[in-house]
Amino acid sequence: MIQTVQRTARNAAKSSDKMNKKAVEMSIQTVIVIVLVLLVLFFLVYFLIYGGSIFNSGLTCEDKKGTCVGSVAECDQNGGTIGPWKCDDKTQPKCCIPLK
Incomplete structure (x- = not known):
């Protein structure tokens, strides 16, 4: 038990x-x-x-110390990057070339 x-x-x-x-x-x-x-x-x-x-968001080409350009050829020659940069509306495509 x-x-x-x-x-x-x-x-x-x-x-x-x-x-x-x-x-x-x-x-x-x-x-x-x-x-x-x-x-x-x-x-x-x-x-x-x-x-x-x-x-x-809010990233501008100027924040990256660069200049916006609209030519793909100019972008490639100067080592720029094409991306969603907030450049002026006339710039197509949006390319940012870093200042040296």
């Missing part, structure tokens, strides 16, 4: 440990999901407020 009670108590303790481990795993997963959702929301709000690319 005593052995049966002890065995039942041991089984209950093992079951309780398993349930505690599952609860901890679920809470860790919940925290990870919440953090990921907050990161996505942060980038979404940032994108909606500031628009454009997240990493180079």
Whole structure:
């Protein structure tokens, strides 16, 4: 009789440990999901407020200490980079040549 009670108590303790481990795993997963959702929301709000690319918004050719040109040939000859530079509207394509 005593052995049966002890065995039942041991089984209950093992079951309780398993349930505690599952609860901890679920809470860790919940925290990870919440953090990921907050990161996505942060980038979404940032994108909606500031628009454009997240990493180079507001980047101008002048910020890069360069000059805007419109000729692809001139861009290639002078080591410029074609990109989404905020040059004047007449410059097509948008090429930024670094000043030396």
